[in-house]
Amino acid sequence: MYPVKENLHRVLDALPEGVRLVAISKYHPAEYILAAYEEGQRLFGESHEQEIREKHAALPSDIEWHFIGHLQTNKVKYIVPYISMIEAVDSLKLLREIEKQAAKAGRVVKVLLELHIAEEDTKYGLTPEACRELLDAGEWRQMEHVQICGLMMMASNTDDEQQIVSEFRRAADFFDEVKAAYFYDDPQFCERSWGMSDDYQLAIRNHSTMVRVGTAIFGPRIY
Numbered sequence: 001m002y003p004v005k006e007n008l009h010r011v012l013d014a015l016p017e018g019v020r021l022v023a024i025s026k027y028h029p030a031e032y033i034l035a036a037y038e039e040g041q042r043l044f045g046e047s048h049e050q051e052i053r054e055k056h057a058a059l060p061s062d063i064e065w066h067f068i069g070h071l072q073t074n075k076v077k078y079i080v081p082y083i084s085m086i087e088a089v090d091s092l093k094l095l096r097e098i099e100k101q102a103a104k105a106g107r108v109v110k111v112l113l114e115l116h117i118a119e120e121d122t123k124y125g126l127t128p129e130a131c132r133e134l135l136d137a138g139e140w141r142q143m144e145h146v147q148i149c150g151l152m153m154m155a156s157n158t159d160d161e162q163q164i165v166s167e168f169r170r171a172a173d174f175f176d177e178v179k180a181a182y183f184y185d186d187p188q189f190c191e192r193s194w195g196m197s198d199d200y201q202l203a204i205r206n207h208s209t210m211v212r213v214g215t216a217i218f219g220p221r222i223y
């Protein structure tokens, strides 16, 4: 068995108060999740609808699941009944579909807006400009079954720490701008989801409230 427990505690011990760990369990077996669960971890993240559905059905019901991947609108209905948070909302179309399905399911689903700051243009997400446009349009204010709780982003995949830090800082500054402009009276808009296995230590020094760590806990993924 991979040393999940030891790794989990190493990551948890590094987190300051107020920063939560989303243990990213995609492509890892249920027994790895249970090993972390036995140590008290309750928050897990997955990025494929089919896989999260199977794991949700098989694992303890007090696990809080975050969907962290790119979500197609036709898959929204499958995860909305049980998902705790959808982290990577990158279009108004997706937001509308979450609202529609959450209304049907009679729940309020928490979401984050995915910000595109990194240099690679292969990544999903809203540019700061597109994010402002979405919020300016205002339709989200009428959505009673969606709660926008903050921003998520992925830094560039690079060894250049300066660049990673500068991307985290830009994301943090943008969070402050959005908070002041649209969510100043909404205490639920408080989450900054950034930091993965290779950069979570930089992220927690740069205003992250939620790190998404997989490999450093569960080992390399076998695709």
Ligand SMILES: *Cc1c(COP(=O)(O)O)cnc(C)c1O
Pocket: 024, 026, 047, 068, 069, 154, 196, 197, 198, 212, 213, 214, 215, 216
């Ligand atoms: C897979 C994934 C992670 C975790 O990456 P690691 O490098 O394994 O920690 C974090 N965020 C997103 C969006 C992911 O898809």
